Amino acid sequence: MLDCLRKNLPFQALDIFKRHLQLGFVDNVDHVTVALALKACHGDPKPGCQIHGFAVSSGLVSYITVSNSLMNMYCKSGKFAKALCIFENLSDPDIVSWNTVLSGFQKSEDALSFALRMNLNGVVFDPVSYTTILAFCSDDEFLFGLQLHSLAMKFGFDCEVFVGNALISMHSRCRQLVEAQRLFDEMPNRDLVSWNAILSGYTQEGDHGLEAIFTFIEMVREGMKLDHVSFTSAVSACGQVRNLELGRQMHGLIMKTGYGRHVSVCNVLMSLYSKCEVVEDAKLVFQIMNDRNVVSWTTIISVNEEDAVSLFNEMRLDGVYPNDVTFIGLIHAISIQTLVKEGQMIHGFCIRISFLSEPNVCNSLITMYAKFEAMEDSLKVFEELNYREIISWNALISGYAQNGLSQEALCTFISAIMESKPNEYTFGSVLSAIGAAEDISLKQGQRCHSYLIKFRLDMDPIVSGALLDMYAKRGNICESQKVFCEMPERTQFAWTAIISAYARHGDYDSVIKFFKEMEREGVRPDSITFLSVLTVCGRKGMVDVGRQLFDSMVKEYQIEPSPEHYSCMVDMLGRAGRLEEAEDLVSQIPGQPGLSVLQSLLGACKIHGNMEMGERIADALMEMEPTESGSYVLMSNLYAEKGHWEKVAKIRKGMRERGVKKEIGFSWVDTRVARGSLCLYKFSSGDMSHPQTEEIFRMAECIGLEMKFLREREREREHLQDNLV
DNA sequence: GTAGGGTTAG
Structure with a gap:
């Protein structure tokens, strides 16, 4: 049996061990054998518990190595409480006992307070302690990590390759890439893990994709042997910078080195191909995989939206259990295809397997029902939330806004800002609701404007774009212009919004001026921009300019004309009296x-x-x-x-x-x-429903007379001036 | 007997 364990044949070893116990050959089993058998469990608690029973009845549990192995087994099988229980009953734990428990914590704050307890108990950290604690140090624990770093240096442990690697990855996780790179450069004995640590540091930090790629190329140049971790990071970096060409080369190298079916490598390859919009290649990778985990299935469900539901069923048949991310991808796929029945089914499934405690899943459901135009169902999901984060509020507000329920959007917004801190998306949605609704007072829009200044979101491109659009749609072009001038970054949305604002006011000169400026600044107009420009051309009878722009939209910008573009062109030609030409264009519409x-x-x-x-x-x-x-x-x-x-x-x-x-x-x-x-009061022409109708009509007549008087006086003045000249 | 590096997402 010992032979099997040493040769790394855990299943055979476990079998032999069990047979030993059944036959009662317990005298041959010593503490070393028990420890080895526990290691062979690989975190499977079933044989682990049996061995635990034997260790207690045989008294071998008194050996510290046996207790340590038991704790390790429980940590690995996710039964940390049992490990902790064993630990607390130890009369004389050694450094391995402390380190083992330390490695089992889930939350970093618990691990760090345990590390402090070690320190208080006079336990001297060894290199394993350092590597274990460092693995828990992320952004929030950076100062703790720095203290550990200096302690490790004091005792000279930072030269140990294990500790050095943990230090590199700790600095990477805390976005200290310069320091991580320095540690890496000064390391006397770098190994593959050191390279992978710095590589993944660049991959995980957004915006450093190119550095990751350079690191990978250097690894290849130095003749480093690459493994699945190197490939996952490098391919992920290619995906980030959308470099399909290099990604394909890496895929070739992956096949050559025998990692072509490795689950993580395949997962990240699928993600690369999906980001680079070659979905078919992502599907091919999925097909050749031998064993697919939850990430593989989640990725293919998100990538292959048309088959999402059947893929989800296949996933369950494959015995893979979905997680929250799976549902987010699945619900998104169902939403964009408006599969109402499937959506309700998945909602039911989430209830049955208690997934509605996942806030992200609920947020996806809120958005899904909004897409189905079933806001009552969105509201129901929202009301059942245990904790309402701003994302949930945003999902509800934008749902109302997109369904034309502007009043509800505004009311929800007001409740939201009393309970949570709004973000750019909150204001984006509520401003679009106010912009779309004539039955909401512009004063509410101004109130939102003051709120967003209060929350310091007035310089955000999403918010200022939405604000400018709101003022434009509600007729306050001066405010729109002001917002546009003060914007630090003019997005395509902002340009289009200001152009359509002037188009709505029929200001041809400003529209053309802004359109030319937009092109000059290298911002690409979209189909909406062209719609505004063409509309204003039509109103001003600039038919030839309009035709030219329409042609450039199709040819230069490759924008497919929508029905709105066609009706705009037909309107333009028609107004100019070119009716035959207009009818001809109608016949050309696909x-x-x-x-x-x-x-x-x-x-x-x-x-x-x-x-x-x-x-x-x-x-x-x-x-x-x-x-x-x-x-x-x-x-x-x-x-x-x-x-x-x-x-x-x-x-x-x-x-x-x-x-x-x-x-x-x-x-x-x-x-x-x-x-x-x-x-806000609503009225129609000839409306007599208001209780003060009589007074209102009298006042209206008064205003009308005054206007007439002013107009006549103006005319007289003009007349006088003309005579004087 | 304890330890370092990786992927998916609203």
């Missing part, structure tokens, strides 16, 4: 022309009195969307202008028969109810 394109053309027919084309378009429209009032109204107005009253009557009758109603347009006004409290 697939069926949409509702808005035809409505634009019909509008143009009305302006230019082209009844013949108008009738044709209106027929097509009424067939497409028999309940849409716009087409009926336009056509009836066209007939009315031409004096075809019998046709007007026919259309009006048709509308009544089909139950088509024209939607009423409303306006809003802020009214002060009491000091500080605002009430």
Whole structure:
């Protein structure tokens, strides 16, 4: 049996050990054998517990090596409490006992306080203690790590390669890459682990992908033997800098060195191919893998969204247990494909296996139901949360905003800032809700503006972009301009927002000026930018400029025109009276022309009195969307202008028969109810519902008269001036 | 008998 253990054949060794016990050959078993057998358990508590029983009954547990091995076995099998129990009952623990328990802690703060207890008990740290404690030191424990570093230097342990490597990785984890590199450079006896430690340091810290790649190339040049850890870090760095070419070369090297089926290496290769948008290659890697772990399955589910649900089922058949990340990927895949049934099923599954205690999973579910336009379900998930972090609030607010429930978005925002600290996404969502809603007072937008200054988020590109867009959509172009000028970093979103703001105001010169400036600064316009620019060209009758821009959008920027772009172009040509050209463009639209394109053309027919084309378009429209009032109204107005009253009557009758109603347009006004409290009042034309209707109409008449008076006075002055000149 | 380096994500 000892032979088997020494030859690293743990299963055979365990079998022999068990047979020994069953046959009662206990006299041959000594403390060394028990320790070796425990090591052979590799963290499997089942045989481990049996051996524990034997160690107690045979009295071998009194050997410190046996107790230490038992503790190690329990630490490795995740039963740390049992290990700690053994430790607390030891009368005379040695350094190995202390180190073993130390290695078993889950949380770094617990490990560090145990290290302090060692110190208080007069236990002198050995190199193993240093390496073990250093492994627990991350960002928050950096000062502790530094103290350990100087202690290790004092005792000369920093020259031990194990300790040196732990020091390098501790500094890497704490983002002290310069120091990590210095330690690495000054190491007299670097090994593969030292190289991997510095390599992974650069990989883990964002923005250092290139340094990681250079380190890897140096490793190859120095003829270092590479292993799975080197490859995982190096491939991950390639993914970070999106260098597919180098990644493929590394994949070749991986195949050559025999790591082509290693689970972690394959996982990171899949991630590389997915980041570089070669999904098929990621799938190929997944196919050749022998054993797939939860990360492999999670990655392929996130990469291959169309097959996510069936992959998830396959994963379960494969006996791999999902974790929170798996559900986040799966729910995301389900959301973007709007698979309502599957979404509800997975929600149920999460409830059954108690995964709703994972806040991230709940946040994904909130977002999923928002995508399904089922905000009541989003709210339900939200209300059942144990702890509401800002991400959960954000998911709910953006859900309301995206579903056009602006009032709810605003109310949720107000509750959110009372409970949590808002971040850039909170303001992004609520500002977009306020921007989209005419029935929310602009005062609320200004209130948000003051909040975001209070939270020092006014210089954030996401927030200032959303703020500028909100003011623009709500008609306050001066504020938009101000926000735009004060922005430290002008994103594509900001440029597009300011351009569309001026487009909405019909300010052709500013739109073209900003558009040219945007191009000059090397910011790529997107389809929305072009939509604004084309709209304003149409309004100002700049048809040839518009056509040129449309062509450059398609050819230079390779932006596929959307139905909105087409209707914008048709509108532009139509307004200019180039009706045949407009109809020609409609016929070029791939697939069926949409509702808005035809409505634009019909509008143009009305302006230019082209009844013949108008009738044709209106027929097509009424067939497409028999309940849409716009087409009926336009056509009836066209007939009315031409004096075809019998046709007007026919259309009006048709509308009544089909139950088509024209939607009423409303306006809003802020009214002060009491000091500080605002009430937004909605009214339509000829509205008599307000209790003070009489006074309101009188006042409106007064204002109208005053306007008329002012206008006449202005005219008189102009007249006088002209005469003087 | 105890120890150092790696991957996935809202």
